[in-house]
Amino acid sequence: MRLAGAHAHVATxxxxxxxxxxxxxxxxxxxxxxxxxxxxxxxxKGRRVDxxxxxxxxxxxxxxxxxxxxxxxxxxxxxxxxxxxxxxxxEDANDESPSIEIPERPKHFTTxxxxxxxxxxxxANALRNVFDTHHDDPQRTHEHRFVWDYWHVPDQYTLLRTxxxxxxxxxxxxxxxxxxxxxxxxxxxxxxxTPVWLxxxxxxxxxxxxxxxxxxxxxFVLSLTNLGEGNFSGGETLMLKPETLDxxxxxxxxxxxxxxxxxxxxxxxxxxxTVFDPRxxxxxxxxxxxxxxxxGRLVLHGWFNDPAPCVFGALEKSETRKKETLEIxxxxxxxxxxxxxxxxxxxxxxxxxxVTIEPDGTMSDTKWSADSLVPFPSEFEPVExxxxxxxxxxxAFRENLNLFPVCDGESTLTVxxxxx
Numbered sequence: 527m528r529l530a531g532a533h534a535h536v537a538t539x540x541x542x543x544x545x546x547x548x549x550x551x552x553x554x555x556x557x558x559x560x561x562x563x564x565x566x567x568x569x570x571k572g573r574r575v576d577x578x579x580x581x582x583x584x585x586x587x588x589x590x591x592x593x594x595x596x597x598x599x600x601x602x603x604x605x606x607x608x609x610x611x612x613x614x615x616x617e618d619a620n621d622e623s624p625s626i627e628i629p630e631r632p633k634h635f636t637t638x639x640x641x642x643x644x645x646x647x648x649x650a651n652a653l654r655n656v657f658d659t660h661h662d663d664p665q666r667t668h669e670h671r672f673v674w675d676y677w678h679v680p681d682q683y684t685l686l687r688t689x690x691x692x693x694x695x696x697x698x699x700x701x702x703x704x705x706x707x708x709x710x711x712x713x714x715x716x717x718x719x720t721p722v723w724l725x726x727x728x729x730x731x732x733x734x735x736x737x738x739x740x741x742x743x744x745x746f747v748l749s750l751t752n753l754g755e756g757n758f759s760g761g762e763t764l765m766l767k768p769e770t771l772d773x774x775x776x777x778x779x780x781x782x783x784x785x786x787x788x789x790x791x792x793x794x795x796x797x798x799x800t801v802f803d804p805r806x807x808x809x810x811x812x813x814x815x816x817x818x819x820x821x822g823r824l825v826l827h828g829w830f831n832d833p834a835p836c837v838f839g840a841l842e843k844s845e846t847r848k849k850e851t852l853e854i855x856x857x858x859x860x861x862x863x864x865x866x867x868x869x870x871x872x873x874x875x876x877x878x879x880x881v882t883i884e885p886d887g888t889m890s891d892t893k894w895s896a897d898s899l900v901p902f903p904s905e906f907e908p909v910e911x912x913x914x915x916x917x918x919x920x921x922a923f924r925e926n927l928n929l930f931p932v933c934d935g936e937s938t939l940t941v942x943x944x945x946x
Contacts, residue, residue, distance in 0.1 A: 648701025
């Protein structure tokens, strides 16, 4: 397991687990911890976890809610002491205490439409206009016509590509890169970005299914494509659905299975950012209908990497308070959390939690801004393992509500956890 910590030297820490404890077969505390999502309280290695944190079903069938119980009578009481689980929380009760939704399933991709500002430096229209200007006259020869690499790997990749940093004016590219980096750090907890490529697809070009595991925990595609009527067909980003990757678990012999049941197709809409889990096999549908680069699929793409906690808002403005916030995270919150997570069954993927810090230093909210966590096969149901992991992460912050520095405004702490 690899958990992104407070600083670079913590970002690649590996939590020590015996093979048996990783698989959840030997340590009886593991079984108690994994079933905690449904028993609502547990003890791991003598550490008593507040049973007033309860898991209840959210109105959406795909979510759980973690909420503090309204009654103080269960404080300090373990479900194993009573032989039964405490009653679940009434979701309609007037409980003003914090709550958090626990996603039942990972979300392997997300889209952000109108990602860039329309105009100005690094705006979507400005970047597109650079490309159009370079291709305004097919008979005009200039240096920007000779920068394209025709990348062809038989039965795998066929496209035109060029480094975006060299293609766009320096100020436009700097603004583009800043927009991408801000999103990466605030939403994904990634401090780095790989070199950005600009690619064009015309008639017959495509990418067959593949995975990009080594480059970073998240891949991105930012479309500058003009989807004018009749320009081309195809060109969608294609991703296998989780049900396809675990096909027979969901197999129904009475259902017809067609492409829409097996893959996700994400249209390259102009100024749409698509961020996805690069471990999932993905590709690009073949483009058909045009040989004109101006009418083809035009996208920027790369990977977000270097996961590390990031601080934004009022605390970010003071280097002293920012440093203190990260030290509290590293010294007070992460070590016991790492130890607990190391006792749970194994999983792979990335989970990113965003913590809202009020001016008085208290935490008022937590939410999952990204989640690609997939449990390893084990004796437990995947949802049980996911719930146990996510609950422990949430509880680690809930149990440290008053640790953060006082400041003159609201702040956000984004913390990525990487499991492998």
